[in-house]
Amino acid sequence: MSSQSPLAMSEVSQALCIFFIFLLPLALAGLALINVGLSRLRSAAHSMMAALCLVGVAAATYFVTGFAWQGYPGLASHSVNIFGKEWSWLGAGNMFLRGVPLDGSRASLAALLQLLSVGLAALIPLGAAAERWRLRASCLSTVLLAGITYPLFAHWVWGGGWLERLGANYGLGAGFLDAGGSSTIQVVGGLTALSLVWLLGPRRGKYNLEGMPAALPGHNTVYVLFGCILSVMGWMGLNAAGSMLFGGVPLGRTVLVAVNTLMAAGGAVLAAAVLTRYRFGKPDASLSANGWLCGLVASSAGCAYVPPAAALLTGLVAGALVTFTVPWMEAHLGLDDPAGALSNHLLGGIWGLLAVGIFPRTLPFVLFANATNPPAAPGGQLIAQVVGVATLLGFVLPLTYSLNWLLNRFFPQRIPPEEERHGADLYELGAGAYPEFMTHTEEFSQW
Amino acid sequence: MSSQSPLAMSEVSQALCIFFIFLLPLALAGLALINVGLSRLRSAAHSMMAALCLVGVAAATYFVTGFAWQGYPGLASHSVNIFGKEWSWLGAGNMFLRGVPLDGSRASLAALLQLLSVGLAALIPLGAAAERWRLRASCLSTVLLAGITYPLFAHWVWGGGWLERLGANYGLGAGFLDAGGSSTIQVVGGLTALSLVWLLGPRRGKYNLEGMPAALPGHNTVYVLFGCILSVMGWMGLNAAGSMLFGGVPLGRTVLVAVNTLMAAGGAVLAAAVLTRYRFGKPDASLSANGWLCGLVASSAGCAYVPPAAALLTGLVAGALVTFTVPWMEAHLGLDDPAGALSNHLLGGIWGLLAVGIFPRTLPFVLFANATNPPAAPGGQLIAQVVGVATLLGFVLPLTYSLNWLLNRFFPQRIPPEEERHGADLYELGAGAYPEFMTHTEEFSQW
């Protein structure tokens, strides 16, 4: 994969790849709508305003330094030699994208893709920290994400770094595989979300004195479910572009990528609807939406490598994962995550990464007729994936937690609890989202 | 058309076709929003939740068996020989898309297109049966649609079946022409909608004891009209992809397809706005939105064959059609169809199919400068189109009605009328879409 020249790509492939990348704003739009819909009414404008700002901050930061430190296979990077093996650990490009001709080369497409996908990563903590994360702090936290955490880990996976070379260097399958960003985008964003949920604590009124969680339903289920449909289009673009740029798949194979993305989302929403029906008596709309999104997240890593039946199965598991872990994290871990981002993006991403290593070995062969690129050494592939996940949990989580902890020292990230009652809209923006609609705000305020 | 190899397509055409297909989720998103906006508030979450589930069910069912039975010109199919002519009546592929290399071949693109467009067909009955169709039953009904009705008829039109061969076998024009799915998607979905409206009966409170209909306005006109704008983009993709895959048009001609799609929608919304203005004193927003959608539906069949002026005229007629038939079906046929799906998709689709046979013969020649592919034998073309429509009404309607009638025996499809008052949201999902907004629910409940 890393043997490609950073410049060579046929014009048709360039054009198709440009097209895929141009779909990413729909993933941003969908995720932003899901976040807004799952927030309470008093924070709706704040949530959407923050989404717009974070997309801007993420793109600007990544433009200034992010891509320089991430790099691309074939571009300059910093390496250390450990026991005779080259470990590339950081890109060594120029700031402001200087030296990356924005002319359709592979490297330029990777840069464009990530100017948008780093914004997607930034929206993940926004959902988890909804209603209590200050706008200024969220912008500064996004600078850390887009400037440090994201490019560092993405270099290892997508920029020619050591995780990508696990296969070549140590014979672990084809190296750590992640075509669409289950790790670089989703888990990295999810770990930032986890750090913030820890640092900010739950919303006022979420838990009573005995620690029992209260239900604080989102204010617009239509936004949430509509956002899911937009997201699938954005994700089809994301997965397909990633597969071409980081997975090295040929143009026509993006059909497989799209089928897989769709199967994962469809399977996940059905699993979540059926399971919530049996667990709670009625299907739960917001958990089903979370399921759909979790299916998309889990589809990313393997979208270019597994047959559609495996993608469907990945989605079914993702839907089940959401159904069980969202209530469990809320009730037993005390994690107040209004958008379910920890389940969707963190756990869903990890599941997707592992699925790449699991499915090619265990699925009945008959379903494999379409698998056109089985990893070279199936056994080692799962180990490579586990190494990647361990790196995320063992290195990226402490890093992002420390950075956000430090930030919190200087710029308190949390809206003062006594102001939460009036909502983030009034406190931070001075105006609500829906001034002419009558609302039940008091009833839903609690405490 | 059916002489193309299922594999041959230039890389550029593949790329463009992939792009067009990737736009389809916007047609789903638009149609889902239109359905939601035209439902009452108490069923909003239910409508959108069902949309998400039906898209998932449709894709999964079509993946498992649908495409195997639909096939594609050049793939295996079941035929009978009648009076010396080959009648291909069912595809003979493998389940799970096995044997269809998902590599950008024509057959793989047709499969991907329809994993999405079968979901579009499934959203049509959802609009017509809004507020009273149970979620489980709608999922099962979609299994029947995506697994049986849709692939069967689509094989005849798009899979190398007998309708497509009417030209070659009997000299009827170029055979039954439907580039963008006016029949396979829209009329098939519309006939399912008609069956359900018959089976479920009207909403509680829609008709009084004398059979006079009450106005039950949709709860969000902004959603409806916004959904129209999203739909046009999805339809441009649908029509263009269908034209390339099923109409055999070259890449550049998709410009004509896009112009035609746009002209039909524009003409239809203007016709509907002007006609409702003169019929009811003021332009009617929801009928105008229906007009726009009906224009899109009618544009599909002929988008690749007629000049833009004919498309504009097709749209004008479609807009008029909606204006007259929506109130008429409601008042005189006792059909309670909140989304106007019967006019938009069923009648609009039939009109579009016939227009392909009518316009090339009757429009003044001067408008034809752009028609680059006039059907070979104009006279026979209209007959071919009529044969297709007759097949839809005479075969597909009884089939889909019987299937849904049977389903209704085992899984009652209707929400119990005594529960309707509280809305599908509460009854099926246990929660409303907008918990924090104050509503006039009681006033709008009626009975």
Next chain:
Amino acid sequence: MSSQSPLAMSEVSQALCIFFIFLLPLALAGLALINVGLSRLRSAAHSMMAALCLVGVAAATYFVTGFAWQGYPGLASHSVNIFGKEWSWLGAGNMFLRGVPLDGSRASLAALLQLLSVGLAALIPLGAAAERWRLRASCLSTVLLAGITYPLFAHWVWGGGWLERLGANYGLGAGFLDAGGSSTIQVVGGLTALSLVWLLGPRRGKYNLEGMPAALPGHNTVYVLFGCILSVMGWMGLNAAGSMLFGGVPLGRTVLVAVNTLMAAGGAVLAAAVLTRYRFGKPDASLSANGWLCGLVASSAGCAYVPPAAALLTGLVAGALVTFTVPWMEAHLGLDDPAGALSNHLLGGIWGLLAVGIFPRTLPFVLFANATNPPAAPGGQLIAQVVGVATLLGFVLPLTYSLNWLLNRFFPQRIPPEEERHGADLYELGAGAYPEFMTHTEEFSQW
């Protein structure tokens, strides 16, 4: 630029260009949502209904006569010879797009692009004249815009006209440069908006007897901000398609165009958020959304010519521009412009046009590594841009004002002020947008 044959374009470029054009409906959808969200609740359905109608009217008008009068380099046009130089001032094509083969040629792509972008121009006055512009009059005014003003000026810039030839004829840089339509779409639309704001006067209750403006906040901030995210995707398509068709840039350079578009929007929203924070104490969501949009508008002219750092700077200035001019025009010029269209589209467009002439000369060279097409004669370039802006203000403004003034004589464009209190929805459509939600209409009615 004008030396290209109207027919020659590689198939890959055609395909990519078709794709870019197909994204434009998202710019329409986004702008329509922004307009609706910034209107008051009582006019929400009217705003969206008008958007749908204007898009239809604009496309139909442009189809009938617009493109004939605009033309394309290489197609027939009317010229006068002044002092030995050819001045092409009007296209000389056929009505109904006859003679333009809709087959993927450059001319056909330009026609398709503008069937949509002329609708974008029509939505600009709709935002500025919100809540008081009659539907019929707005349709007729759009006929004038799409049939006369737009094609006339667009011929001069994009159709081989005299502004485009300023470079070849008088050595002014590369002639008037506007790759994405800052002038032809945005400023032309903005000048129409200005004319209407003058002709219609402010909304009832906007100014008290002393001329002090009242705040009449929009009714849905989520729509506004969500519309911004959709817009960026539409604009990426608009800028990229324009750059290929009117800027003559090669396929791969559209990566630069996309990066620039994103940088301008991101920079603008951050500038607006920070500046409103310091000016008003809290960041203002609606001004920030206006900033984002203004950044997009300003990015269009130079998107293909400047390095990303210049685009970022263009955006920062655009964000500041909005922050200062929106309140200033409202308070000191008595211009009641609910959507901020005058700042976003008129001033933002002019700024974008001038920026093309300014930045290549003044930015430090180090940021230029990516500028691959510096205008030939930097000094003259700014003069060419100023000539274009002067033409807009000195010729297009009087023209569009006169046309709308004349229209107003025969079809009064304003909703009678005594009816405004009940809202455009009730007066023009007979029904509100949200019949089941309870609203504070009375409180927000004022006077």
